[in-house]
Amino acid sequence: MRISSVQQGLIVEREFAKFLMMGSAGAIELAAPMSDDERRDYEIHVRGQYGVGVACQVKSAATLQHMSKNVRYLNIFFDVRAERLVNSPFFWYFFAYLDLELMGLADPTFLVPSTDFHKLAAPILRDGVWRFSMAASMEPKSRDRWNRYRVKALELGRALLEINKDLKRAHAVPMPPKGVLSAPGVIFVGSR
Amino acid sequence: MQQGIIAQNEFAKLLMIGSRGKIELAAPLTDEERRDFEIHVHGQYGSALAMQVKSALEIGTIGGGHAHYLRIHFDVRASRLVSNPQFWYFCAFLNPAIMRFADPTFLIPSEEFHRHANPSRNGDMWHFTLEASMEAESHDRWIPYRVNQRELGKKVMVITRDLVKAGSSSQTASELLEIPGMIWTRTV
Numbered sequence: 001m002r003i004s005s006v007q008q009g010l011i012v013e014r015e016f017a018k019f020l021m022m023g024s025a026g027a028i029e030l031a032a033p034m035s036d037d038e039r040r041d042y043e044i045h046v047r048g049q050y051g052v053g054v055a056c057q058v059k060s061a062a063t064l065q066h067m068s069k070n071v072r073y074l075n076i077f078f079d080v081r082a083e084r085l086v087n088s089p090f091f092w093y094f095f096a097y098l099d100l101e102l103m104g105l106a107d108p109t110f111l112v113p114s115t116d117f118h119k120l121a122a123p124i125l126r127d128g129v130w131r132f133s134m135a136a137s138m139e140p141k142s143r144d145r146w147n148r149y150r151v152k153a154l155e156l157g158r159a160l161l162e163i164n165k166d167l168k169r170a171h172a173v174p175m176p177p178k179g180v181l182s183a184p185g186v187i188f189v190g191s192r
Numbered sequence: 193m194q195q196g197i198i199a200q201n202e203f204a205k206l207l208m209i210g211s212r213g214k215i216e217l218a219a220p221l222t223d224e225e226r227r228d229f230e231i232h233v234h235g236q237y238g239s240a241l242a243m244q245v246k247s248a249l250e251i252g253t254i255g256g257g258h259a260h261y262l263r264i265h266f267d268v269r270a271s272r273l274v275s276n277p278q279f280w281y282f283c284a285f286l287n288p289a290i291m292r293f294a295d296p297t298f299l300i301p302s303e304e305f306h307r308h309a310n311p312s313r314n315g316d317m318w319h320f321t322l323e324a325s326m327e328a329e330s331h332d333r334w335i336p337y338r339v340n341q342r343e344l345g346k347k348v349m350v351i352t353r354d355l356v357k358a359g360s361s362s363q364t365a366s367e368l369l370e371i372p373g374m375i376w377t378r379t380v
Binding site: 003011015018021023026100103153 | 204212213
């Protein structure tokens with residue numbers, strides 16, 4: 001007997017939360033949505049910073065595949081109904097191998113923006129359902145397509161803080177000079 | 193707050209993986225009885241182990257010595273103190289450098305903890321301070337309660353099994369009491 005997939009999912013979600021909280025020295029806060037209608041496992045924000053948050057979905061495997069001798073791969077595949085697919089810079093995936101011997105996440109883990117993942121993970125649309133397959137090498141010397149998304153577990157907190165900072169910068173709403181908003185007759189016009 | 197949740201989750205993870213999924217944990221919706229978890233073995237009902245998880249983010253030395261100690265202090269209102277064979281404490285050093293517990297961890301029955309963790313009472317409050325050596329060569333009183341993280345699942349399975357056994361023998365005894373004319377004798 002080994003742990004069930006429900007236990008595995010729970011353990012990995014909590015491992016992820018632990019590495020974010022401890023790795024950011026407590027700066028990162030996580031909230032678990034009451035319902036999972038939008039496929040988010042966590043809403044993540046930096047303490048005291050409102051308005052910018054990253055949503056994250058956590059996926060894991062408790063075994064690695066040997067696709068060739070001495071090369072271990074993290075294989076993950078899942079389906080998403082087309083109307084529920086979220087492509088957003090604020091929606092990320094976290095992938096990890098739960099090493100049952102180590103009783104924790106093994107390095108490397110992977111933090112992938114949803115837009116990149118949906119392009120790179122061999123997407124197939126069939127009967128209104130997207131199927132994604134990821135096969136990421138776990139070997140230190142690998143240079144595969146998932147290499148740039150690698151993060152060591154102990155670095156996850158810092159990586160998420162960086163992502164949050166970049167998102168905040170990229171999506172900052174430019175504010176007009178002080179006093180303009182209160183000037184009589186001023187109308188704001190936005191482009192779509 | 194974050195530390196408490198991380199320590200509880202870490203403990204739950206070690207029990208689940210270490211028991212190969214046989215241990216199930218439930219978090220009470222209210223904490224009025226100071227239990228962080230109700231623990232039972234999958235499919236085994238009627239006997240649950242209650243556990244409170246305590247952690248420290250650093251270890252220190254005592255009195256200028258070299259040995260490292262896990263020091264955990266907490267207060268309990270006297271009316272809420274539970275000394276019961278089914279209520280245990282789990283105490284551990286949550287090492288920030290590796291972001292997980294360091295060995296050894298400690299699983300201590302509540303009665304033992306309340307007797308020996310420097311108990312002192314001030315009005316309505318009990319104060320407890322655990323000072324357990326983390327050194328391999330230590331011979332302090334907490335040695336029997338040391339458990340390496342990888343062994344936690346197995347250890348809790350044994351504790352639960354012993355409790356079930358003790359519970360079933362006391363049940364047999366209670367059935368005997370119902371036999372008409374039964375007289376209990378004992379040697380002094």
